[in-house]
Amino acid sequence: MLYEPKEKGMTTMTAKVIGFIGTGVMGKSMVSHLLNSGYAVNIYTRTREKAEDLLQQGAVWCECAQLAAKSDIIVTMVGYPHDVEEVYFGESGLIKNCKKGSVLIDMTTSSPKLAVRIYAEAGELGIDALDAPVSGGDIGARQATLSIMVGGEKKVFDDVLPLFQVMGKNIVYQGKAGSGQHCKMANQIAIASTMMGVCESIRYAEKAGLDPQTVLQSIEAGAAGSWSLSNLAPRMISGDFEPGFFVKHFIKDMGIALESAENIGLTAHGLTLARSLYEKLAQEGGENMGTQALYTLYK
Incomplete structure (x- = not known):
């Protein structure tokens, strides 16, 4: 059974x-x-068992095509651009199976070109589409403080803003289709070089004989402060390399960013170096670790 809300008094969005x-x-x-927050949610995931706790909370699991036909707003948060293509353009995908007037929101970090394609093909069928990648990792997702960067029609963004506000805090409309993904690439470029700096900083402190926790207390509150320093350096120091964001997914993001940078005529030196280091980490068995595991290369 799929959710079809019937309760009186619901808000337009819920x-x-x-x-x-x-x-x-x-x-x-x-x-x-x-x-x-009171939303009825149909979910699809390749491995149903992994969603069991959500089903116990009230979500309803269904196949992709069925979900598309019975949902008003469809959010996708998958792994790679090829996964996005499969979900949107396959025979059982969203474009062919969702109803006219639906809103598609891809929150995967994916290709700006693919976001434009989704917007164009959905629009031909009377379906709205937004690209809305996020930043903040597992911590931001758990605390509902994600930064959400959105591309597409402004009116559609305004209509679904209450939905975004359930999942994030810093929600910014960036412009036309693809703009959300371009913004996320800028985000990933900044993170890539920052992560190298954080790893080098903590390792320097250790080799200089300092207590890295004490060093962190000083530098995270000053000009060196960053989300990565405050949230990921403590994990590095404690030896916690569990994924809030997978190394393999970050490598994917950096590849998209380098391709996009080339397309707009930018040479991204820091990004190129960071990707080479993360690729080395993956080759050494770290692809399923969190991005903070880059620190292990410095040790």
């Missing part, structure tokens, strides 16, 4: 049926926030 595809490290928390 009366919408949400479809959510991809309940991984971040998606699971995002769906949980939607359920707790």
Whole structure:
């Protein structure tokens, strides 16, 4: 059975049926926030068992095509651009199976070109589409403080803003289709070089005989402060390399960013170096670790 809200007194937005595809490290928390805020949520994930806790919270699992047909707003949060293509353009995909007037929101970090394609092909069928990648990792997803960068039609963004506000805090409309993904590339470029700096900083402190925790207390509150320093350096110091964001997914993001940078005529030196280091980490068995595991190369 799929959700079809019938309760009187629902707000315009919470009366919408949400479809959510991809309940991984971040998606699971995002769906949980939607359920707790009164939304009816249909979910699809390749491995149903991994979504069991969400089903116990009230989500309903269904196949992709069925979810597309019965949901008003469909959010996707999958792994790679090829996964996005499969979900949107396959025979059982969203474009062919969702109803006219639906809103498609891809929150995967993916290609700006692919975002434009989704927007164009959906629009031909009377379907709205937004690209809305996020930043903040597992912590931001759990705390509903994600930064959400959105591209597409402004009116559609305004209509679904209450939905975004359930999952994030810093929600910014960037412009036309593809703009959200371009903004995320800028975000990933900044993170890539920052992560190298954080790793080198903590390792320097250790080799100089300092207590890295004490060093962190001083530098995170000054000009060196960053989200990565405050949230990931403590994990490095404690030896916690569990994924809030997978190394393999970051390598994917950096590849997209380098391709996009080349297309607009930018040579991204820091990004190029960072990707080479992360690729080395992956080759040494770290592809399923969190991005903070870059620190292990410095040790």
